[in-house]
Amino acid sequence: MIKSSGKMKNGRLPSIRPSIFSSTHISKSLVPLNHTFPPSETNVLYPSTASSLSSVLQHFINSDTPSHGQKIHTHILKTGFKPNTNISIKLLIPHIKSSCLAYARQVFDELPNPTLSAYNYMISGYIKNRQASTCESVSSVTNSFGKQVHAQVVKSDVEGDEVLYIALVNAYVKSGRVDYVGRVFHMMLERNVICSTSMISGYMNQGCVEDAEYIFKKTLEKDVVLYNAMIEGHSKSLETAKKAIEVYIDMLMLDFRPTMSTFASIIGACSVLSVFEIGQQVQAQIMKTELFTDIKMGSALIDMYAKCGRIEDARRVFDHMNERNVFSWTSMINGYGKNGNPEEALVLFFRLQRD
DSSP states (O other): OOOOSSOOBTTBOOOOOOOOOOHHHHTTOSSOTTOOOOOOSOOOOOOOSHHHHHHHHHHHHHSSOGGGGHHHHHHHHHHTOOOOHHHHHHHHHHHHHTTOHHHHHHHHHTOSSOOHHHHHHHHHHHHHTTTSTTSOOHHHIIIIIHHHHHHHHHHHTOOOOHHHHHHHHHHHHHTTOHHHHHHHHHHOSSOOHHHHHHHHHHHHHTTOHHHHHHHHHHOOSOOHHHHHHHHHHHHTSTTTHHHHHHHHHHHHHTTOOOOHHHHHHHHHHHHHHTOHHHHHHHHHHHTTSGGGGOHHHHHHHHHHHHHTTOHHHHHHHHHTOSSOOHHHHHHHHHHHHHTTOHHHHHHHHHHHHHO
């Protein structure tokens, strides 16, 4: 029997309930003086005062055509007007919304004292538009720009907010730089569950199990998604799969309702450990939910039973499935082959060819 910090009654799992543009800068600008943005049917009257510029920019930011706000940027470059920080930040937004991150980055780089909101807009823009043609590669953005933002926040002694921290965490996790993730976590005044979940997933993917467990322990406000990250991370390795079941039991004891991700991960842990008894209990819990008829659940159960040597149980699940996918058939066929029944594997294979 697998031990857990949660209690199992009678050996059973707990039940679940059903600045900026000087002439020196312009010459090096990403937007040349003779640059014009694509024409549009909208006529733009270019204002000359800061107040007017701000109003016009805000109009385009709030409109369905933020790209028209880019014309203001061209106007500023041609006139040599030096906008204040507020206008500069507002220049960022239309570029970001239009996925023109090179222009947005130019505005950001020429800010003498970037504010927290400027950091937020810029890094969020990179993350949300990482597939845009004007965006740098993800690894370049996260390893270079992300660290620049992080370092600047520390040096400026700016109090970060939730949006910035989440963006930094996601950037480091996606680039595999989990060594920087912990630094962000220790900067946070509150342990945000979204950040914690990203950190745990990142640590688990890099094999840093102890670091993931530390983040999990330090996050006081937990939710089912956080638990899922821990269960999934533990479920993939023989050395830690038992821990996945323990975390699952703890989650049930706290009355968290499992999701499809929960069940898929815990079934995977049972497969790794070849503990079909626990797998059967999980199946019974799945049957109390609407997830039982889901093709992914059925396929996962077939794979689990087959790997545990319970080929008859695997076939029962297979036969009761309303629909099957390639993984369902493959799991069943491989199950027969690995359990010494090649004839039945061939029969099922030819049936798959007919269907």
